[in-house]
Every structure is written in structure tokens, then in C-alpha cells.
Amino acid sequence: MPTNILFILVDGLRADQCFGVDKTSYTPLLDSLISSGVYFKNTFSSADGTTISLNCILNSKPQFQTGLRAQKIILLEDNHLQKLKNSGYHISGLIPKLTSLKPIADYFQNENHTYEPGPPPETLTTGITEKILSVLNSLNNTSPWFCYLHLFDLHPLREGHKPLKIEEFQSKKFGDSLYAQTVSAIDYWLKKILDRINFGNTLLIVTSDHGERIPFNEKSSFNFEPEFNSATSLGRRILPKSTHNMGGKIMGKLKREIGKTKLTYSNKELTPYQKRSRDPYFTLSLHDEVLHTPFFLKGLTLPHKTISNQVSTLDIFPTIFELVGITQNNTKYSSSLVPLINNQQITEKEIFLHTSPHEKVSPSDKIGMRTSKYKYFRNSKNSKKNIHLYDLENDPYENNNISKNNLPIIEKMEKLLQDIQNDTLELDNVLSKEEEEKISKELRKLGYI
Numbered sequence: 014m015p016t017n018i019l020f021i022l023v024d025g026l027r028a029d030q031c032f033g034v035d036k037t038s039y040t041p042l043l044d045s046l047i048s049s050g051v052y053f054k055n056t057f058s059s060a061d062g063t064t065i066s067l068n069c070i071l072n073s074k075p076q077f078q079t080g081l082r083a084q085k086i087i088l089l090e091d092n093h094l095q096k097l098k099n100s101g102y103h104i105s106g107l108i109p110k111l112t113s114l115k116p117i118a119d120y121f122q123n124e125n126h127t128y129e130p131g132p133p134p135e136t137l138t139t140g141i142t143e144k145i146l147s148v149l150n151s152l153n154n155t156s157p158w159f160c161y162l163h164l165f166d167l168h169p170l171r172e173g174h175k176p177l178k179i180e181e182f183q184s185k186k187f188g189d190s191l192y193a194q195t196v197s198a199i200d201y202w203l204k205k206i207l208d209r210i211n212f213g214n215t216l217l218i219v220t221s222d223h224g225e226r227i228p229f230n231e232k233s234s235f236n237f238e239p240e241f242n243s244a245t246s247l248g249r250r251i252l253p254k255s256t257h258n259m260g261g262k263i264m265g266k267l268k269r270e271i272g273k274t275k276l277t278y279s280n281k282e283l284t285p286y287q288k289r290s291r292d293p294y295f296t297l298s299l300h301d302e303v304l305h306t307p308f309f310l311k312g313l314t315l316p317h318k319t320i321s322n323q324v325s326t327l328d329i330f331p332t333i334f335e336l337v338g339i340t341q342n343n344t345k346y347s348s349s350l351v352p353l354i355n356n357q358q359i360t361e362k363e364i365f366l367h368t369s370p371h372e373k374v375s376p377s378d379k380i381g382m383r384t385s386k387y388k389y390f391r392n393s394k395n396s397k398k399n400i401h402l403y404d405l406e407n408d409p410y411e412n413n414n415i416s417k418n419n420l421p422i423i424e425k426m427e428k429l430l431q432d433i434q435n436d437t438l439e440l441d442n443v444l445s446k447e448e449e450e451k452i453s454k455e456l457r458k459l460g461y462i
Contacts, residue, residue, distance in 0.1 A: 015157035016313065016337040017215040018102070019149075023199060024063060025167040026221035028056065030188075030196045031307040032319075038193040039186055040200040042207065043309070046219065047319060050311030051354055055323045057383060058223045061303040062369025064113050066222040066326065071117070073327045073347040075365040077437040082370040084444060084452050085113040093330040094120045097159045100339050106161035107141070107148055109134065112451040117161065123148055131172075132459065134165040137202035138178040145206055156214075157337075166199050167192070167225065171294040172459065173235060192227045212312040216336055219309040220329060224302050226294060229287040233294070237279065238272030286410040297368035297377045299390045299401075300411050304366070304383075310336075310354075320353050323385040325364045365433050366390060382429050389416075389426035396427060 029035040031043050032054055046052070059075055060066045064086060068079035072089050080087045088094060097104060098120065105123040108114050109130035118126055128135040128144060135141050145162060152158045169176045170192055179198045182188075187197035203219075210217065226233075280288045289300060306326060313336065327347035334341035335349040343349060345362070352359050366381040379399065381390025388405055392398035402416040402423055416423060444452070 015101075015214075017152070017157050018097075018159045018218070018333060018337065019162075019210060019215055020160065020218045020333075021162045021164065021203070021220075023164045023167065023219070023221050025171065025223060025225040026196065026199075026307060027192075027224040027227070027302065028054065028221075028305040028307045029302075030193050030227075031309075036193075037188040037190070038196040038200070039188065040197060042200045042204040043219070043307075046217075046309045046311050047317075049317055050217075050309060051315050051317075052310075052319045053308040053322075053324050053350065053353075054319055055321055055385070056220070056306050056308040056326060057301070057304045057323065057364050058221075058306050058326045059304075059364060059366055060369050061223050061298050063222045065367070065369045067114075067117075070222070070326050070329055073330055073344070075327070075346050075433070076367045077365070077434055081367060082374075084370070085448065086116040088116050093334075094159075096334070096339060096341070101157065103152070103155045103158040104161075105148055105152065105158065106163070107145055108161070108163040109165050111455055112448055113455070114163070117163075121161075123151060130165055130168075130455070130459065132169065133174060133177055134168050136166040136176060136178075137164065138166070138176070138198055142202050142205060146209065149206070149209060164199065167195055168459070170195065170225070173233070173294075190227050190231055192225065216312040216333065217310070218329065218333065219307065220326065221306040222326075224305050226290050226292060226302060229283060229290045232279070232291060234272065234276055234291050235293065237275040238268045240268075284410065285412045297375065297379060299366045299368060299379050299381050299388070301388070301405075301409070315354065318354060320350070322353055322359075323361055323364070323383070324350055324353075325362065361385060363429055363433075365430075367393065380430065382426050382433075387422060387426065389423060389430075402426070 030038045031040065032047060032052060058066045059069045064083055065076055068083055068087050069075060071086070071094060072079050072092050074089070079089065094104060094117070103122055104120045106121050106126055108117060108127055110127035111130055125144070128141055141164070148160060152160065166176060175191060176195050179195055182194045182198045188194040207217070276291065280291065289298070290302070308329065325347065328350050331341045331343065331347050331349040332351060335351045341349065348359060348362070361384065364383040366383055368377070368379045370378065376392070378393035379390045380393040381388065386406055388403040388411065389401065391400045400416045400423065401414050402419055403411040403413070404415055
């Protein structure tokens with residue numbers, strides 16, 4: 014019997030709220046997936062943002078072959094959706110209605126395949142659950158099918174908002190942060206969806222595009238800025254309108270300066286990891302809190318197994334294809350993980366890392382490499398600037414930058430970085446002027462720029 018594939022991607026879902034000692038979320042559904050399927054507990058994304066990460070996942074190629082500064086999904090000729098189509102799969106899904114994601118939607122054969130990204134976005138708690146069930150019900154007489162679901166339930170946190178209709182999950186039972194409580198809500202609603210799935214002929218994948226910050230003590234950098242609501246209201250009433258714009262800029266600068274001072278004082282006793290957690294959500298970063306993602310597999314005759322090897326999100330589709338019988342050759346950047354499931358060993362691949370781009374080249378752009386032992390990254394344009402090196406085995410939270418006293422390790426990692434970039438492909442600008450304007454408007458609306 015052909016194998017159906019249900020692929021669920023929860024945007025911004027951290028691995029440590031799915032499994033491990035730092036988990037405080039209440040997730041009986043995810044726990045059951047671990048106890049009855051395969052979980053790769055050390056899966057890492059190559060990027061800290063959605064578009065670049067999805068390009069890597071859907072092509073199983075690193076960013077320098079799918080567009081280092083891509084602002085929309087780039088699906089190469091041999092992309093995985095095309096392989097599924099060529100293999101006779103009926104492709105459907107439900108994703109945010111964003112211009113950057115349209116190349117994915119173009120493969121969907123169901124009509125109602127998008128939802129509003131907000132803010133606030135439609136979520137499992139506000140109606141997406143019923144839409145997903147409708148999509149899945151439409152596939153009852155179709156086989157084999159591939160269904161891709163992209164969930165934005167955690168996204169309001171990036172915009173500084175509380176997700177809608179999660180009040181019943183806002184207690185310590187469901188986590189010690191709003192992020193963990195939102196994960197608990199996602200778990201609750203996913204169970205209602207997965208209860209409808211026949212795992213005898215369906216392979217389930219649950220993963221993420223990247224991780225996310227969880228502010229220490231629930232206080233992000235903007236929480237330290239005073240609001241000045243009374244002063245602003247008074248100024249608008251008594252000052253000429255011609256001065257409002259300039260007055261707003263002055264007040265904004267004053268708020269930021271006061272907030273920065275208060276943040277610095279509050280951070281004095283915190284570790285670097287804790288301090289980073291309070292950075293603005295869209296700060297470019299290659300630390301593990303924004304790269305470490307979950308990767309669950311369930312269905313068919315898969316065993317119960319938790320795998321600790323370092324793997325990449327580039328390995329997800331090669332693994333899927335081997336499990337369902339689609340031919341896929343391993344490459345120097347990606348490979349099927351089925352041997353690990355079958356208690357065999359595979360050679361660890363270094364993971365190439367690059368921050369997601371702003372609209373323009375930024376001095377904050379970073380590039381690097383990750384192995385199971387070390388993380389190395391630095392300025393994307395200058396190998397002598399902003400150098401970081403971490404001993405991941407002894408410092409998993411990346412608190413101690415050891416770059417100053419470990420030149421031989423840096424030289425080795427830098428050589429890996431230089432060698433891998435020799436495979437860079439020059440891609441044409443795939444954005445029309447209209448697409449550039451739409452994407453810019455959407456990113457601004459979502460708070461990215």
C-alpha cells in the first residue's frame with residue numbers, strides 16, 4: 014500500500030520545549046510521539062529565519078546553493094515537492110498567505126490552501142484546526158498524498174503579542190513561560206488532528222524551521238522601555254501638530270535610552286545565554302536557541318528510538334524518501350538517517366550556518382559551521398571580525414567564547430567554511446519588482462523590518 018505523508022512544521026518551535034531537562038511545556042501528544050516513534054534530539058537548522066531554512070529543507074541543499082539572501086522560497090529543478098509530484102503524490106497543504114511562500118502553494122492541488130498570517134495570525138486555537146481537518150478529510154479517497162502544514166501559532170510572540178485564546182493554558186501546569194504555554198496549546202490541538210490519522214499507511218513528520226528566544230523571566234528588551242503614555246497624550250493636546258513627528262522621534266529615542274540603561278542593570282548577574290534571551294526577536298543570531306529544532310517521525314513500522322547524533326534539517330526529506338521508497342541519493346551536504354534508525358552508524362556532516370538576511374547587507378550578518386563538538390561563526394564578510402568559538406560538549410548554552418585561545422580549532426573550522434563555499438551557485442534574482450514590494454510590505458507588517 015502506498016504511504017501517505019503528513020508533514021507538520023511549527024514555525025519557531027524550539028527543541029528544548031519538546032524534549033530534555035529544560036522542557037516546562039505540557040505536551041502529552043509530543044511525548045507519545047517520542048515513546049512510539051523516532052525522535053532526533055540533536056537536529057539543527059542552517060539558518061535563524063523561515064525562508065532560508067525552508068529553502069534548505071525543501072532542496073536538501075545549503076544556502077549558498079539556494080540563495081544566501083533569498084527573500085522568497087526558491088525551489089530548484091530537483092526540489093523535493095517536484096520529486097513527490099513525479100512519484101505520483103497528490104500534494105496539498107495549508108500555509109500562511111505570504112508572497113515569500115507562494116512557490117510552495119503553487120504545488121498544492123487543494124483550493125483553500127492559505128490562511129491569514131496576521132498580525133494576529135490564524136492559529137490552531139482560532140480556527141486553523143477545522144481548516145486542517147477539512148484538508149485531511151478531502152484526501153480520504155486519494156492515495157498516496159503529501160500534506161504540508163505550516164503553523165504560525167508561536168509567531169505572535171515574535172511580534173510582542175500574546176497568542177489569542179490560550180488563556181486556559183496560562184498556568185504553571187503548562188509551562189513557566191508564555192512560549193512554553195503556547196507550545197502546550199499547540200500540543201493539545203495537534204492531538205485532535207492526529208487522532209484522525211491512520212498511522213498504518215501514513216508517515217508523520219513534526220519539525221520546525223528554526224528555534225526562538227524565550228526571554229529570561231519573561232522580560233524582553235522592549236519590556237524595559239517606559240511607555241510615557243500620559244506625556245505623549247499631553248503633548249499631542251498642547252503642542253502644534255507640526256511638532257508631533259519630531260516630538261515622537263525624541264520620545265522614542267528617550268524611551269530606548271532609558272530602556273537600555275534599565276536592561277543593562279537588570280542583566281548584570283545573568284549569563285550570556287540569559288542575556289541573549291532578551292535580545293529583540295529579530296536580532297540575527299547563530300546560537301543554538303534559534304537553530305535547535307525538533308524532528309519527530311511516526312508511522313509505518315518505525316521503532317521507538319531517540320537518536321542523539323547531530324543531524325541537519327537538510328536530512329529530513331532524504332530520510333522520508335528512503336522510508337516511503339522514493340529514490341534519493343545522499344550528497345556531501347545531506348543524507349538519509351534511516352541507517353541511524355536501524356542501529357547503523359553514518360559519518361557526521363558539518364552543518365553550514367548563515368543568518369537570515371535583512372533587506373540590505375548588514376554588519377550583523379554571520380556565517381559559520383557546527384559540529385557535535387564545536388560551533389564557530391564570525392562576520393560574513395570578514396573572517397577576522399566578530400569571531401565566536403564554543404565547546405558544545407562542555408558549554409551547551411554557549412556562555413564562554415573560547416576563540417582567543419584556540420587558534421588551531423578556528424583555522425580548521427575556517428578551512429571547512431572556505432571549502433564548503435567553493436560550491437556556491439550564482440542564482441538569478443528571482444524577485445520581480447512587484448514581489449519585492451509585496452514581500453517588503455508583508456515583512457514590515459509582521460515586524461521583521
